[in-house]
Amino acid sequence: MNKKTVRDIQVAGWQTLVRVDFNVPIREGKVKDDTRIRASLPTIQYLIDQGAMIALCSHLGRPKGVDPVFSLAPVAAHLGGVLKRPVRFASDCVGPEAENAVAELKPGEVALLENTRFHPEEEKNDPAFAQRLAMLAKIYVDDAFGSAHRAHASTEGVAHYLPAVAGFLMEEEIEYLDRAANNPDHPYVVILGGAKISDKIGVIRNLLRKADRVLIGGGMANTFFSAKGYKTGDSLVEPESVPEARKLLEEAKDQLVLPEDAVIADGARAEAARREVPVGDVPDGWRILDIGPRTVRRYSEALQGTRLVVWNGPMGMFEVAPFAKGTEALARAVANCGATTIVGGGDSVAAIAQFGLTDKITHISTGGGASLEFLEGRILPGVAVLQDR
Numbered sequence: 378m379n380k381k382t383v384r385d386i387q388v389a390g391w392q393t394l395v396r397v398d399f400n401v402p403i404r405e406g407k408v409k410d411d412t413r414i415r416a417s418l419p420t421i422q423y424l425i426d427q428g429a430m431i432a433l434c435s436h437l438g439r440p441k442g443v444d445p446v447f448s449l450a451p452v453a454a455h456l457g458g459v460l461k462r463p464v465r466f467a468s469d470c471v472g473p474e475a476e477n478a479v480a481e482l483k484p485g486e487v488a489l490l491e492n493t494r495f496h497p498e499e500e501k502n503d504p505a506f507a508q509r510l511a512m513l514a515k516i517y518v519d520d521a522f523g524s525a526h527r528a529h530a531s532t533e534g535v536a537h538y539l540p541a542v543a544g545f546l547m548e549e550e551i552e553y554l555d556r557a558a559n560n561p562d563h564p565y566v567v568i569l570g571g572a573k574i575s576d577k578i579g580v581i582r583n584l585l586r587k588a589d590r591v592l593i594g595g596g597m598a599n600t601f602f603s604a605k606g607y608k609t610g611d612s613l614v615e616p617e618s619v620p621e622a623r624k625l626l627e628e629a630k631d632q633l634v635l636p637e638d639a640v641i642a643d644g645a646r647a648e649a650a651r652r653e654v655p656v657g658d659v660p661d662g663w664r665i666l667d668i669g670p671r672t673v674r675r676y677s678e679a680l681q682g683t684r685l686v687v688w689n690g691p692m693g694m695f696e697v698a699p700f701a702k703g704t705e706a707l708a709r710a711v712a713n714c715g716a717t718t719i720v721g722g723g724d725s726v727a728a729i730a731q732f733g734l735t736d737k738i739t740h741i742s743t744g745g746g747a748s749l750e751f752l753e754g755r756i757l758p759g760v761a762v763l764q765d766r
Contacts, residue, residue: 379765379766380542380543380547380548380551380760380763380764380765380766381542381543381763381764381765381766382542382543382544382545382547382548383420383423383424383427383518383542383543383544383545385542385766386516386540386542388424388427388428388429388516389427389428389429389484390428390429390430390484391429391430391514391515391516392429392430392432392479392482392513392514392515392516393424393429393430393431393432393514393515393516393517393518394432394434394510394511394513394514394516394517394518394535394539395417395420395421395424395431395432395433395434395517395518395519395520395544396434396435396517396518396519396520396521396524396531396532396535396759397413397414397417397420397421397433397434397435397520397521397544398413398416398417398435398520398521398522398523398524398743399413399414399417399433399435399437399449399452399456399489400413400435400436400437400438400523400524401413401414401437401452403437403451403452406451407451407455408451408452408455411455411459412743413523413743414452414455414456414459415459416546416743417520417521417544417546418459418460419544419545419546420518420520420544420545420546421433421460421487422460423545424518425460425462425485425487426485428484428485429484429485429516430479430482430483430484430485430486431482431486431487431488432475432478432479432482432488432490432513432514433456433487433488433489433490434470434489434490434493434510434531435449435452435489435492435493435521435531436492436493436494436499436524436529436531437449437452437492437494438492438494439494440492440494440495442495442497443495444495447492447494447495448491448492449466449489449490449491449492450466450491452489453465453466453489454466456487456489460487462486462487463486463487464487464488464489465478465481465482465486465487465488465489466478466488466489466491467479467488467489467490467491468491469490469491469495470490470491470492470493470495470496470510470531471496471506471509471510471512471513472509474491475490475491475513476512476513478490479513479514490513493510493529493530493531498530499529499530499531500527500529500530501530502528502529502530502533502534503530503534504534504537506530506534507530507531507534507535507537507538508538510530510531510534510535511535511538511539514539515539515540516539516540516542517535517536517539517540517541517542518541518542518543518544519532519536519541519542519543519544519547519759519763520543520544520545520546520547521547521759522546522547522550522551522742522743522744522747522748522759523743523744523745523746523747524744524747524759525547525744525747525757525758525759525760526744526746526747526750526751526755526757526758526759527758527759528758528759532758532759533758533759533762536759536762536763537762540764541762541763541764542763542764543760543763546743547760547763549740550740550742550743550744550747550748551751551760553719553739553740553742554719554721554742554748554751554752555751556685556717557584557587557685557687557719557752558583558584558587558751558752558754559587561587561588561685562684562685562717563589563684563685564589564590564682564683564684564685565587565588565589565683565684565685565686565687566588566589566590566591566592566679566680566683566685566686566687567584567588567590567591567592567686567687567688568591568592568594568676568686568687568688568689568690568707568711569581569591569592569593569594569595569597569688569689569690570593570594570595570596570597570598570688570689570690570691570692570693570704570725571595571596571597571689571690571691571722571724571725572595572596572597572613573596573597573613573615573618574597574600574601574615574618574621574622575615575617575618576749577597577689577690577749578618578621578625579753579754579755580689580749580752580753581625581633582625583752583753583754584687584752585625585628585629585632585633588632588687589632590632590634590679591629591632591633591634592634592676592679593633593634593635593636594636594668594672594676594690594691594692594693594703594707595690595691595692595693596612596613596665597690598635598636598656598665598668599612599613599614599665600614600615600618600619600622601622601625601626601635602614602635602656602657602665603616603619603622604619604620604622604623604626605623605626605635605657607656607657607659608657608658608659608660609659609664609665610641610659610660610661610662610663610664610665611661611662611663611664612641612659612664612665613664634675634676634679635656636656636668636669636672637655637656637669637671637672637675638653638654638655638656638668638669638670638671638672639653639654639655639656639659639665639666639667639668639669639672640652640653640665640666640667640668640669640693640699640700640702640703641653641654641659641663641664641665641666642663642664642666642699642700643662643663643664644664645664645666645694645697646697647697647698647699649699651666651699651700653669653670654669665693666693666694666697666700667692667693667694667695667700667701667702667703667704668692668693668703668707669703672703673702673703673706673707673710676707676710677706677707677710680710680711680714680716681714683714683715683716684716684717685716685717685718685719686711686714686716686717686718686719687718687719687720687721687752688707688711688718688719688720688721688725689720689721689722689725689748689749689752690722690724690725691704691724691725691728692704692707695724695728695731701728704728705728705732708728708729708732708734709732709734711734711738712729712734712737712738713737717739717740718737718738718739718740719738719739719740719742720738720740720741720742721741721742721744721745721748721749722742722745722748722749723745726741726742729741747759
């Protein structure tokens with residue numbers, strides 16, 4: 378971690394613009410899951426304790442212009458309850474409303490600005506809009522790792538006009554993911570699942586150069602099966618990715634491990650008929666929806682004695698109880714393997730929470746696309762623009 382953090386600068390008495398990731402689910406005007414809010418609490422509390430005047434900014438959803446459905450007002454109310462102090466809400470993120478809200482802050486006080494994506498200039502990384510954001514503060518702190526792969530005005534542009542440093546969440550994400558991508562302990566096992574292979578080909582290729590084993594599961598395994606000439610029935614396969622999957626199998630040899638057996642069903646329903654079969658024996662009209670028990674045993678054994686495990690993507694359709702066994706068994710094996718464990722991706726994180734294992738994982742990444750791009754070896758705009766130590 379060679380980027381400056383809030384520890385490296387003086388913030389007392391300064392207006393500080395903090396980019397957070399408060400893109401949280403809201404229903405009936407209430408925050409339903411505040412995981413992302415709580416992830417930035419250490420940074421916010423540190424700035425409060427240091428006597429900074431704190432202006433938080435974030436996006437929420439994908440609004441087309443100003444839309445009350447995507448207002449951050451409920452988030453401000455929820456954050457106030459979590460912090461046990463008032464959080465001022467500004468009805469815009471730039472202009473008079475925002476400027477007045479920030480100007481009235483006293484040391485240790487917090488304001489949340491309205492959704493940055495209410496302005497189309499945000500996603501265009503418009504320099505004039507970035508400058509308007511920068512006018513609100515003297516310091517910029519980026520604590521939104523989940524948006525660090527996007528070169529938007531509030532994640533990259535504003536850092537060209539203010540001293541820019543990382544928050545504690547950003548620091549933690551970079552430290553753990555850098556270890557996985559560039560400086561891993563061995564034995565090192567990567568587990569990749571989820572529906573599609575197309576968005577993970579670069580990750581697989583990069584991590585095959587770093588890991589001792591890459592274990593594949595979920596719908597993405599079907600494209601590898603197709604590349605091997607196996608019958609996959611009605612399973613999800615990405616035909617356009619089959620040639621790349623075949624090439625990866627040839628390059629990786631035994632380093633890339635595929636499931637041996639699978640739970641198949643005649644529909645993606647809890648009440649569907651299902652059975653366990655070898656992976657090359659899926660009849661027409663049936664689809665693979667989970668890894669089978671032999672694969673669970675093999676993958677669990679592969680985790681024994683490891684020093685580092687990275688997991689992104691479930692092993693099957695874990696949201697439907699009959700097809701959750703593989704993901705749950707592997708989640709428990711990861712949680713109990715004794716290694717440093719890093720879990721990323723929304724579905725994997727949801728599965729870990731569903732099975733009550735969150736506290737047993739070393740690091741839960743808040744960045745889905747950002748963590749994948751980091752593991753692929755890409756430079757993240759929101760990280761690159763921060764000041765070096």
